[in-house]
Amino acid sequence: MAILDTLNPGHFDLGSIDISLLGDFLAGTATIHPAALLAGGLVTLFTLAALAVSTVRQKCRTRALEERCDDSQERLQAIEILLANATSEASMLRQRVDQLGIRQESTLNSHAKTGLRQAIALSRHGATTRQLIDTCELSQGEAHLIQTLYGQAAGAPATEELH
Numbered sequence: 001m002a003i004l005d006t007l008n009p010g011h012f013d014l015g016s017i018d019i020s021l022l023g024d025f026l027a028g029t030a031t032i033h034p035a036a037l038l039a040g041g042l043v044t045l046f047t048l049a050a051l052a053v054s055t056v057r058q059k060c061r062t063r064a065l066e067e068r069c070d071d072s073q074e075r076l077q078a079i080e081i082l083l084a085n086a087t088s089e090a091s092m093l094r095q096r097v098d099q100l101g102i103r104q105e106s107t108l109n110s111h112a113k114t115g116l117r118q119a120i121a122l123s124r125h126g127a128t129t130r131q132l133i134d135t136c137e138l139s140q141g142e143a144h145l146i147q148t149l150y151g152q153a154a155g156a157p158a159t160e161e162l163h
Contacts, residue, residue: 119143123151 119127119136123146127135132143 116146119146120150123147126151 115136115138119132119138119142122132122135129140129143129147132138132146133140136143138146
């Protein structure tokens with residue numbers, strides 16, 4: 001206890017340190033009490049056991065994280081494939097819509113020309129404005145214009161007028 005007393009700041013005296021105990025320890029001739037040896041061994045075992053448990057837990061966590069990472073990678077690859085497929089389908093649908101638009105425009109132009117030709121022919125044969133509207137699916141203004149341009153002679157009275 002002499003060494004412990006010298007560490008107390010209130011009782012510290014440089015002359016009270018027994019250097020011979022330190023020399024015995026360094027020379028290997030110091031004796032260690034069996035209880036201290038047992039306590040040191042138990043502390044060491046406890047520390048090693050705690051370290052082993054910590055290592056096992058870390059390995060388990062690492063494996064779990066690796067599995068989650070692998071799963072996320074697989075899901076990401078699947079999503080990339082789905083995105084590529086969706087992009088391809090969207091491109092094909094866009095082309096299809098463009099084709100349908102061109103086709104519809106062509107069909108409408110064809111029907112419009114056919115309808116106008118039919119309206120002109122009917123007007124020349126004496127059809128009324130109402131007949132042009134019903135038969136050729138024209139507006140009243142369109143039917144009246146065709147009647148005026150291609151219908152009966154300028155001096156002939158119209159048989160039916162719409163107002």
